[in-house]
Amino acid sequence: MTEKEKIKYNKIVIGIISSLCILLIIYLGISIYFMNHFYFGSEINHINISGKTVDEVKEKMSTEILEYKLNLKERGGKSEQITAVDIALKHSSGGEYKNFKDKQRPLKWILAFFNTENLKMTDALIYNEKMLKESMEKLSCLDSRNIVEPKNPSFKYTDKGYVIIDEVSGNKINKDVLYDNVAKAVLKKEAVIDLEAVNCYVNPQYTSKSPRTIEIKNILNKYISSKITYTFGNRKELIDGSIINKWLKVNEDFEVIIDKEKERNYLNLLFNTYNTIGDTRNFVTTSGKAINVSGGDYGWLINTTGEIQNLNEAIREGKIITKEPAYIQTAFSHDKNDIGNTYVEIDMTKQHLWLYKNGLLIVHGDIVTGNASSNDLTPGGIYKLKYKEKNATLKGQDYSTAVAFWMPFNRGIGIHDASWRDEFGGKIYKTNGSHGCINSPYYLAKLIFDNIEAGNPVVCYY
Numbered sequence: 001m002t003e004k005e006k007i008k009y010n011k012i013v014i015g016i017i018s019s020l021c022i023l024l025i026i027y028l029g030i031s032i033y034f035m036n037h038f039y040f041g042s043e044i045n046h047i048n049i050s051g052k053t054v055d056e057v058k059e060k061m062s063t064e065i066l067e068y069k070l071n072l073k074e075r076g077g078k079s080e081q082i083t084a085v086d087i088a089l090k091h092s093s094g095g096e097y098k099n100f101k102d103k104q105r106p107l108k109w110i111l112a113f114f115n116t117e118n119l120k121m122t123d124a125l126i127y128n129e130k131m132l133k134e135s136m137e138k139l140s141c142l143d144s145r146n147i148v149e150p151k152n153p154s155f156k157y158t159d160k161g162y163v164i165i166d167e168v169s170g171n172k173i174n175k176d177v178l179y180d181n182v183a184k185a186v187l188k189k190e191a192v193i194d195l196e197a198v199n200c201y202v203n204p205q206y207t208s209k210s211p212r213t214i215e216i217k218n219i220l221n222k223y224i225s226s227k228i229t230y231t232f233g234n235r236k237e238l239i240d241g242s243i244i245n246k247w248l249k250v251n252e253d254f255e256v257i258i259d260k261e262k263e264r265n266y267l268n269l270l271f272n273t274y275n276t277i278g279d280t281r282n283f284v285t286t287s288g289k290a291i292n293v294s295g296g297d298y299g300w301l302i303n304t305t306g307e308i309q310n311l312n313e314a315i316r317e318g319k320i321i322t323k324e325p326a327y328i329q330t331a332f333s334h335d336k337n338d339i340g341n342t343y344v345e346i347d348m349t350k351q352h353l354w355l356y357k358n359g360l361l362i363v364h365g366d367i368v369t370g371n372a373s374s375n376d377l378t379p380g381g382i383y384k385l386k387y388k389e390k391n392a393t394l395k396g397q398d399y400s401t402a403v404a405f406w407m408p409f410n411r412g413i414g415i416h417d418a419s420w421r422d423e424f425g426g427k428i429y430k431t432n433g434s435h436g437c438i439n440s441p442y443y444l445a446k447l448i449f450d451n452i453e454a455g456n457p458v459v460c461y462y
Helices: 003-033 054-066 098-100 106-113 129-137 175-187 211-224 260-272 303-315 429-431 442-451
Strands: 069-073 079-083 156-159 163-164 193-194 227-232 235-239 249-251 256-258 281-284 291-294 320-323 327-329 343-347 354-357 360-366 383-384 389-395 398-409 413-417 438-440 457-461
Touching: 003 106, 054 360, 069 163, 079 129, 129 175, 163 211, 175 193, 211 249, 211 256, 227 303, 260 303, 291 457, 354 442, 360 442, 383 398, 398 442, 413 442, 438 442
Parallel strands: 069 193, 227 320, 343 457, 413 438
Antiparallel strands: 069 079, 156 163, 227 235, 249 256, 281 291, 343 354, 354 360, 383 457, 389 398, 398 413
16 A cells, blocks of 8 residues: 555544544434433323423423313304313323433434334323312203203194194203213313214104104094094084094103093083983973973983093094994983983872873872871982882881882882872871882882883972
């Protein structure tokens, strides 16, 4: 090697050594920097803390968390906030980031470009549960004064049938669901919760488009399609949708029910027009005198309870029918004079009895009625004959008497023969009357017995 070549070579060596020294000085200088500063690319909870000291990171993280607020996006374009201060939000480490810094060896800073293991840290968040619950209680969306309850669709009756009224979504919130979602959002430091999106609202069970809603509408329209015509002789009463709809309602279980109280009230008013038991009737006596007779148990009596059951079956099937109502008791006719032309007439003032059959006078004669002096007067009124019996024994508190013909019409009071009497009529009943029965001569009792049937009216008057 020539002298010239040696000089050139030495210069190159010196240059390399100088460069290495410079690089070493730079490396060591950066290492010294990273003795007190975090590596570039360092993050805590995704917050960049590159080149910051531990104290600077403490301040940054503290400031960052105090600025946090969670926005609650509510229905109707409303929103409310829960802030870090409201719930005492803080980092679980308490701001101790020195351990994280200590893992970043200053002399190994170059390795951070190839291994990011020590560049990221998660510092969990914690909050005061009591304060969070108290903050939620103050939310306007949970104030009972502002809550609109959700409602299932309703149904409106119109001349063309039932129509569906849309459901009410309301704004009622499930507090437990809201709390869970707020807690999760806070721990993740999310900025917004859409209460609708995370299903915090209590929604109606059904909407106007739900199959069950359509089914309910169809059931209602089926019910009001019913037409039940009641016949009362020549008179008729129609119950159709215009009446039935007032009894129908959809309950909390979304079922169609018939309001039996409203139905019964309506039917009682309707049927009372045709129930005649105990009514005051205008009666023309054999003597031609028009009198009013009230009381007794003769007449029409509709079985309202039984008829409600029959009517509801017809409504549920959407029937169109004409029918008589169910009766507990019937009378001769539905005419104004429902007594008809077969009856027993008893004038207790004249102590005389008449039997008419199909409008013809069959027999008449004197009788003895209840004893006036012992307050056993035979009650006035129009009664129905309960039954008739031959060779009966009548028993009371102080008597037991055999009779050939027994025809009761008012509890223990009836018409019967009285073979022990020699006289009938006149004023006998005032001091020597019966216990209330109609004492008759044998011939009179027999003819009545042979020409009267159970259910025939017995008219008693003074």
